[in-house]
Amino acid sequence: MSEPTSDFPVQGNDGEDNSISMIDIFTLPDSLRHLLSWMLRKGEVTVQEVAQYLKQEEAVIIPMLEELAEDGMIRVRKVGEERRFRVLLAHKSNRRVSKDIWSFLE
């Protein structure tokens, strides 16, 4: 698998990790959830594929994808001249269980 070469930030401008969780996706407004669910199913998509899926012009799609990348919800990878987008899922960090509780198992 080739390394992502992003020309959009993978994280938000403030340096915080704004990647999105599945719970977040589930609670998004319908239109955004519709797009991100489809992108997850496809794995990686081009501007053209998104435009076809949403039945909108590429000129409308590009700024929308750029904004999602700025927000840290998706990341972009360049393959030649083509930009490919994928959902950037957050690392699951389950902190509800104390480290001490489980340390005896190791």
Next chain:
Amino acid sequence: MAKIVSVHSFRGGTGKSNSTANIASTVARHGHRVAIVDTDIQSPGIHVLFGFDDEKIERSLNDYLWGRCAISDTAYDVSHVLSHSPTQAGGKIFLIPSSLKAGEIARVLREGYDVGLLNDGFQELIETLELDYLFIDTHPGLNEETLLSITISDILLLILRPDRQDFQGTAVTVDVARKLEVPKMLLMINKALTSYDFDAMRESVQQTYNVPVAGIMPLSEEMIQLASSEVFVLRYPNHPLSKVIESVAQQVMA
């Protein structure tokens, strides 16, 4: 193009892993390349049906999630289980087990893992193993990982028992799957008492959820006696239960 089939239930103990192993094996017997990923990392179990114990599992899904190896390195070719029953040419079955080591399970509970990596791993498996079907054996209930499995499914097979708690939980799961726009959903009722009217139950459940019931599995003494030591359809290919599994597999492949 490969299909991703998630086998899920809202509650534990529905026979999800057993059903996954049986349906996946049946699909493989039809000449397809099939893999099963045990994503029930907190309580793994499906490996038992393929004759694995923790001694035999050298590399598991956990190793991939911690960055120790590629996911294809954790795939075991278990096609030998198909050798005693008629299998069409090309049929293969791979298993990606989760670790049974207490420390590994504890680490998942303590630290979590990269769910995005899991999604990448599914795609990598499909390409590397040239799969026709990828079955995901999920953890019961709804959480971060099961939401991902549901979202990326081409087919979501929900297993439930004829039990009020299962009925309510399944309703929630069906709503979630609809919201996530899963292309195809099927229900399978498991452990139904033979005294029930199966046709009436099928109609009632289908009407309630507006989802097709792919099969109703009667509670079977032979299945219980097998105690997960083997895959039922491979041991008893002509048993009525195996015919129900065949019908479910046909609907998965349709």
